[in-house]
Amino acid sequence: MLTDQQILRIPGPTPIPPSVQRAMTQPMIGHRGQSTSDMISDIRPRLKRVFGTKQEVIILTGSGTAGLETAVVNTVAPGEEVLVLVTGAFGDRFAKICKAYDIQTHVFEVEWGQAVDPEAVKNFLSEHPEIKVVFSTFCETSTGVLNPIKEMAAAIKEVSDALVIVDGVSCVAGTETEMDKWGIDVVVTGSQKAFMLPAGLSFIAASERAWKKIEANPQPRFYLDLKKHRDNILKDTTPFTPALSILFGLQQVLELLEEEGLENVYARHRLMKDMTRAAFNALGIPLLTSDKDASPTVTAVKPDDFDAEEFRKVMKKEFALEVAGGQQHLAKKIFRIGHMGYCSPADMLQTIAAMEIGLMKVGKEIELGQGIAAAQRVFLTEGAKAK
Template sequence: MLTDQQILRIPGPTPIPPSVGRAMAQPMIGHRGESTYSLIRDIRPKLKKVFGTKEEVMILTGSGTSALESAVVNTVAPGEEVMVLVTGAFGERFAKICQAYGITTHVFNVEWGQAVDPEAVKNFLGEHPDIRVIFSTFCETSTGVLNPIKELAETVKQVSDALIVVDGVSCVAGTETEMDKWGIDVVVTGSQKAFMLPAGLAFIAASKRAWKKIEANPQPRFYLDLKKHRDNIEKDTTPFTPAISILYGLQQVLNLLEEEGLENVYRRHRLMRDMTRAAFKALNVRLLTSDEDASPTVTAVYPEDFDAEQFRKVLKEEFAIEFAGGQQHLAKSIFRVGHMGYCSPADVLQALAASEVVLKKLGQDITLGTGIAAAQQVFLEGKDK
């Protein structure tokens, strides 16, 4: 087998574009000086476009979780009640953060693999009028569900003025995100997913309504204090030493997204999702989520007739292609195909063609080429969807 090849098709980190790798290899610069200021000055407006907001997008040096925690400690005032919509492992993370701070947390559980139903949330809020913040997940990475955030915000606003906080870690920059238009109060994401960077930066933006609350919030915080971050980014700087190499990479990623065009980026992700789903369906391999709930960035496959972990093992041994396993109760029963960030339809065809070989090796009664043909057909028909 060819050595030194690793084809990463997990739901983040994704491979890094060559020009981004080169950008990150630039010599180190001082973070208190014009070189870094001009880098941030260039990044700011482009990052806002990806979030669909006119507000500042703040850049934290940390994993996605640091920004999730930042959302909690900045938006929830001591003594308040919150609601956490849990559709998988990353919804649970929001709940755990809230619980770590002793916040009264209403956990709203949805079966893993399904999206949240906005009407059910509305009904719950009707029964719990003291809820001040709603934490939700946009793409639930652990299941490949894309929750209907736009509809959720619309529906919630009919009965509640609670802030709506969205974890967009595994989909922002891979799917349409219109924070201002949809009335979302806080959007959070990380650098290692559809932003096709290494982990190490997290991005967070807040609405005018959220800022009012953040400014008045007496909850103790320091590193994750968004006021500090906003006051600094408005002057093209950061309150604490930023991960400068990843900032260089981010600048290049934003150039690449602009070059491709955000609409085209989102279309490419939908196309890759549809190709992936069509292939497994044609091979009669079960998917965890419905078409309606499926994220453009990650697909969870839920096999009935073969072992998910064995499948992943053989795929890696034979082709150096890596899919992700499941998490928690789905740990050994699903595998997840990442198709986000630095990933093309050609890459999806590769992963799917190799998957067919593995199915055959595992003794599955499939006709070789069937899944690929379905994916190819989707590509031919669906490119402009």
């Protein structure tokens, strides 16, 4: 087999574009110097557009979990009650962080593979007026669900003043995110998913009313203190040493996103999702989520007559193509295909065509070419819109 080839179709980290890879090899510069400030100054407005906000987007050196913890320690005051909407492993992460801080945490569980129902959340909050903050997940990476956060935020506001905090790690920059318009109070994301970068940066934006609460919040914190970060970014600097290489890369990522156009980036992700889903539908292999709940960045497949783990092994052995397995109780029951960031419809054609062979190899009887033909038809009808 061809050595040195790896086809990375896991839901993060994702492949890095060559120009971003090159940007990240720039020599180190002083992070307190003018060049770094110029770079941060250039990045600030561009990052805001990706989040759909006029607020500052804080750049934290840390991975996604650091970003989630930042959201918790800055928005929840000691003694407050919070609600965590858990639709999978990453919703669960929020609950764990809250519990680590002894925060009184209500957990609203949704069956894995389904999206949260805004009406149900609204009803829950009506009965719990003491809840001050709601934590939710935009794309639940562990199931491939895209939660309807726009509708959820609107529903919450009907009955509650709770802050709405969204973990957007595995979809921001890959799907439309309109933080201000939708009334989201905090959006957190990481660098290693649709942002096409290595892990190491987390991006966090907060609404005006969230900032009021953050400013007044006595919860102890230092490295993750958003006030320090905002004071600094307003002066085009960072409170602590930033992961400079990834900042170089981020600048180039923003260049690429703008060159393609954010609308086109989102359309490309939807197209890749639709191609993937059409292929598995045509092959008669069940998907974990409904069309309505499906994320444009990751698709979970739930085979009923072959072994998901065996299939993953075959794909790696035959094609060096890597997909993710299931997490927690879905371990070994599903496999997950990442189609976000530096990934094209042509890459999905490759993934699907190779997977048809993998299916044959694990004994699944399919008609070769049938999945790919369905994906091709989606490209031909929908692709014209996704330029």
